[in-house]
């Protein structure tokens with residue numbers, strides 16, 4: 001599939017998902033930031049990953065670019081924490097969410113939406129302290145991802161940092177196995193016709209999500225690359241029903257799995273935090 005086709009598929013999928021989005025929940029969360037972050041960063045893999053190592057404190061007053069901002073929850077949280085946020089998404093409906101948020105909440109710095117194809121932006125070089133993406137890079141085909149990483153390196157200050165939270169597939173066996181386990185909105189590969197129908201509309205290209213891939217891809221544009229596995233034990237939370245028990249398990253799992261040796265954590269992890277520093281430019 002060509003990049004444009006993949007892009008069109010993503011735009012179509014996410015325009016629909018975020019159309020008529022109600023910002024009520026986001027407003028509730030940013031009006032109760034401490035409570036929201038205390039829960040999200042201890043129970044949800046993406047928030048746990050992105051906000052580790054004092055991210056919350058580090059972004060105050062700093063310039064942050066979020067790629068693939070989607071429903072804009074994270075863009076809003078970062079802005080409410082006092083960051084100057086630029087948010088980009090290929091879906092125009094994300095721009096409408098940003099507009100509504102800026103109207104409804106007095107951010108110190110209103111969120112700026114960078115609309116459309118980010119690679120055609122004319123943002124000034126070396127201006128951002130952070131570039132972040134939450135479940136974003138894996139939506140790009142590899143040549144497009146390479147262009148995004150190059151752009152990330154161009155836009156970051158010399159001492160800036162990029163953080164991407166992405167799924168991880170480091171074991172071929174686990175990867176094959178997971179397609180046979182049905183999850184919400186995704187049929188099992190055992191049901192060939194349903195699976196093929198689902199795949200036709202799925203906005204993820206067939207590509208590598210491995211930690212080694214992200215390590216190699218980052219080394220082209222950054223001197224420092226760090227990949228932190230997240231979700232090795234947390235992945236079993238899917239066997240719990242919604243509720244306190246599930247949350248307690250997630251809390252325990254996310255804390256405990258950081259103590260596992262890398263030889264276990266790397267192949268078995270479900271997702272990863274990718275940190276790139278020292279852009280080569």
Ligand SMILES: C[S@@+](CC[C@H](N)C(=O)[O-])C[C@H]1O[C@@H](n2cnc3c(N)ncnc32)[C@H](O)[C@@H]1O
Pocket residue numbers: 007010011014015046067068069070071072088089090091116117118133134135136139140
């Ligand atoms: C899985 S969603 C993640 C959204 C959000 N970051 C979150 O954590 O919920 C992926 C997002 O990437 C966006 N996206 C996909 N391809 C893109 C591209 N080429 N440029 C900008 N955004 C893109 C999609 O529109 C979608 O909002």
